[in-house]
Amino acid sequence: MLALPCAAGGQELRPYTITGDAIVESLTGAPGDAVRGRALVLERTSTCILCHSGPFPEEKFQGDLAPSLSGSGSRWSKGQLRLRLVSASRLNPATIMPSYYRVDGLDRVAPAWRGKPILSAEQIEDIVAYLATLLE
Amino acid sequence: MKSAGTIVAVALLIAAGIAIAPLAATEIPPAERRSGYSFMAPDTKAIQDDDTANPGMLWVLDGEALWNSKAGATGNACADCHNDARASMKGVAARYPAYDKALARPVNLEQRINLCRTRQQQATPFAFESRDLLALTAFVAEQSRGAAxxxxxxxxxxxxxxxxxxxxxxxxxxxxxxxxxxxxxxxxxxxxxxxxxxxxxxxxxxxxxxxxxxxxxxxxxxxxxxxxxxxxxxxxxxxxxxxxxxxxxxxxxxxxxxxxxxx
Missing domain, CATH: 1.10.760.10 (Cytochrome c-like domain)
Structure with a gap:
């Protein structure tokens, strides 16, 4: 078990604890909203479907650089999904998946994004809640 | 703390028998290289293949006019020194960016054109991405079409x-x-x-x-x-x-x- 310090800089990240390959506790202390999570996954600025496909019949353009999100909820627990969103590079340093809740260890971040995580803690919880519903 | 976390995570993956991808990227072997053209839909390929349909040819034509236009304090056109671009510019774009001795660093084709304007024609440089600079660059580069x-x-x-x-x-x-x-x-x-x-x-x-x-x-x-x-x-x-x-x-x-x- 490790407690992680949070980033200095523009925005304070909430502390979280990694247990094995998961972050068991919600980043916000509350469960996310799966409906909002689905909308976020489809939103271009979240970047998810640039690389992933999934059960989104209304979305014509989906990426194939990464596995389909279909069945995520049966492959991973919510805690495992949470760590994969927060910082997939902790599990595989060579991954191309960005760390969505991290502001340190990055090089030449554009001024508009500096000191900010890609997604907020609330957005991560919403997406975790949605992905956990994808059982097949 | 952080590196310890990574080590723990990696150790967990190794323990679980999960292969970790190597950090070093693989460069594309020469035989597997493909132009962006080969990834395009047939309709888009057809636009490039037909000079009367390829909108880029409009810039090439503008560039040809600029090549023959007098510019700067010297009143010289590109053609006054370089003559017929079909001969003098053939293969040139294929070698750019190229080393500029005076600057002691490489310059790209747009920069070379602007250096020629300031040094030889004593004209003002074109702005990057301006119609004129793109046109002249396209005209010069088109003379290398097919060159390696x-x-x-x-x-x-x-x-x-x-x-x-x-x-x-x-x-x-x-x-x-x-x-x-x-x-x-x-x-x-x-x-x-x-x-x-x-x-x-x-x-x-x-x-x-x-x-x-x-x-x-x-x-x-x-x-x-x-x-x-x-x-x-x-x-x-x-x-x-x-x-x-x-x-x-x-x-x-x-x-x-x-x-x-x-x-």
Whole structure:
């Protein structure tokens, strides 16, 4: 078990604890909203479907650089999904998946994004809640 | 604390028997290199293939007019020194970016044209991405259509190629991606439905359908850097020229397609 310090800089990240390959506790202390999570996954600025496909019949353009999100909820627990969103590079340093809740260890971040995580803690919880519903 | 966390996580993965991908990226073997053209839909290929349909040819025609126009305090046109571009400019674009002795660094074709304007014609340089600079660049580069890309392999250029390669390999921006992560490792995949491609700059300046305009390689590079959410570089920045140079070395031997059409 490790407690992680949070980033200095523009925005304070909430502390979280990694247990094995998961972050068991919600980043916000509350469960996310799966409906909002689905909308976020489809939103271009979240970047998810640039690389992933999934059960989104209304979305014509989906990426194939990464596995389909279909069945995520049966492959991973919510805690495992949470760590994969927060910082997939902790599990595989060579991954191309960005760390969505991290502001340190990055090089030449554009001024508009500096000191900010890609997604907020609330957005991560919403997406975790949605992905956990994808059982097949 | 952090590195300890990584070690724990990696140890867990190893314990679970999960293979960890090597950190070093794989460069594309020469025999597997493909122009961006080969990734395009037949309709888009047809636009490039037909000079009467290729919008880039409008810039080439404008460039030809500029080639023959007098400019600057000397009142000389490009043609007054270089004569017929069909002979004098043949193969030139295939060797750019090229080393400029006075600047002691590589310059790209747009910069060479502007250096010629300021040094020889005593004219003001064209703005980057201006219609005139794109037109003259497209006209000069079109004279190399079909020529094999052949950046000079000299000791003077080598450190700049190395810097460009370092840029290509280095992760940056909020998304923490390097060029290589997509263009060496995932060129056969799709980013939200668009082919990733191999980042081999065979046809610049290109007419890009998304732009509805001709544009330079640096414009395209800046688009990608914005997409990575990284701090961008100004047009003409040494870093962008070095990256161009490295990309041209990756494309060595491939034929110039200028003016290419791309989605």
């Amino acid at each position: 890309i052949a950046p000079e392999a000299t000791a003077e250029l080598a450190p700049f190629v190395a810097k460009g390669r370092d840029f290509f390999m280095r992760r940056q921006g909020q998304l923490n991606l390097g060029c290589t992560n997509c263009h060496d490792d995932n060129w056969d995949k799709h980013l939200a439905g668009s082919a990733v491609t191999q980042a081999l700059p065979t046809g610049y300046p290109i007419y890009r359908l998304e732009w509805q305009s001709l544009g330079s390689l640096q414009r395209r590079l800046r688009n990608c850097i914005t997409g990575m959410r990284a701090q961008n570089y100004d047009y003409g920045a040494p870093e962008l020229v070095e990256l161009e140079l490295y990309l041209m070395t990756r494309a060595r031997g491939m034929p110039i397609e200028t003016p290419a059409v791309r989605p």
